[in-house]
Amino acid sequence: MKAFIAGVAVMATVLASPNLLAAPTMTIPVIVKNTSVPFWQAVFAGACTAGKKYGVTVPRLGASSEADMSGQIGIFENAVSGKPAAIVITPVSAEALGPAIDEAATKIPVVVADTPSNSKQVAATVMTDNVAAGRLGADTLAQEIQKKYGKAEGQVAILQFLPGVKSVQDRVDGFKDQVAKKYPGLKVVTTRIGDGSVTGSLNTTLDVLSTFPQLRGIFGDTFYSGLGVGQGIAETKAKDRVMGVTVDSTDELVKLVRSGDMKALIVQDPFQMGYLSIETAVKKVKGEKVNTFVDTGVHVIRSADLDTPEGKRLLNPDLSCR
Structure with missing residues (x-):
């Protein structure tokens, strides 16, 4: 009887704990063009935040230069070989990444962010118009x-x-x-x-x-x-x-x-771009319908806008995983 009560207590703890319920159930790497640039770090932050919400592990990957096409292709192919649930990439070149994305998309959903690919196999494109x-x-x-x-x-x-x-x-x-x-x-x-x-x-x-x-x-x-x-x-x-x-x-x-x-x-709104990329990838993995193009918006900032709440949010996005 004591063992039964203890088991019920453990089950109740699991059901009551949102952190335990949100334990990662899938992995979706995010590959950006340059890991050292604040814009891409904001994309990472948005992706990580969405990962927390949906119970996804989000590895942060990328090259050190936005001109390194071969380097990004190698990172992408290595990530795909790890058999993730899906993958998000911001291609440095629409043409260069096309064949690699075509091949990967036969195995897993590929969501492209920021820059479209000439591949016809992407699950969705999440980007600024x-x-x-x-x-x-x-x-x-x-x-x-x-x-x-x-x-x-x-x-x-x-x-x-x-x-x-x-x-x-x-x-x-x-x-x-x-x-x-x-x-x-x-x-x-x-x-x-x-x-x-x-x-x-x-x-x-x-x-x-x-x-x-x-x-x-x-x-x-x-x-x-x-x-x-x-x-x-x-x-x-x-x-x-x-x-x-x-x-x-x-x-x-x-x-x-x-x-x-x-x-x-x-x-642009890089935090939103990262967040919506993971959200879209999760929906695709689960078999839900997704929009093939997701617009993340664009805004004008003049000197008068720099210190407004919206200006601060856009210019200095929180780079932490919330």
Whole structure:
């Protein structure tokens, strides 16, 4: 009788303990482009938080450079060989990861985040609508030029992070499309493609400013290119005549917005991206219906927004696993 009572007590403890009920039942690795960058760390934090909710172990994996395509393919293939329930990856290249994803998807669900893959086998894509981000960048730059010059007209330039990255190419395409459709007074006089570094972006910005002395605005498609734009504008003391707008954010970019050397940031929600990626993967594993595209949103941050609650949440996401 005592043994029976003890057994009932143990069972009651198990049923009453949410932590025990939430013990991990599956593993879903998350592979990002660069583990040292705060944006990707926020993706990890969102994924880990969702993992806690759904009882999932979330290994954090990734290369040390966003240009390391072969390295990411190797990490992905090694993760797949561990036979996880599903896998989440942010591809450094839509083309390069396609074959590996095709093969992996015959065994497990693959959720792609941030950057789409050309694979037709992905379970879902969870990301910012990057074309919309580019269009919003065009609207924002046009507004800043109009504030300064009275009309949204004049020369503008685009500084692109790297060639061949679909997410950033979509931003550039969205920017150009919006300018062409909505702002006939603006002219994109040059689109420069960088080497993926801040130093390269800075040198390119300085060259653009020198080559086009009548320039009124520059659009950067990532924080790498954006830092080059902001630093170039600061170095040449051009903030009163050249408006800088970029996608993404870092602490240094926030400082450049405060100083006026950058006028606005077009920011994503990386925490939400990580959270929804795991949530979508779990649903797919369980056989539930999922949307094949999940939009995680995009927002404008100007100097007036930096210290608002929403601005702080977007610019300084909690990197802990909540």
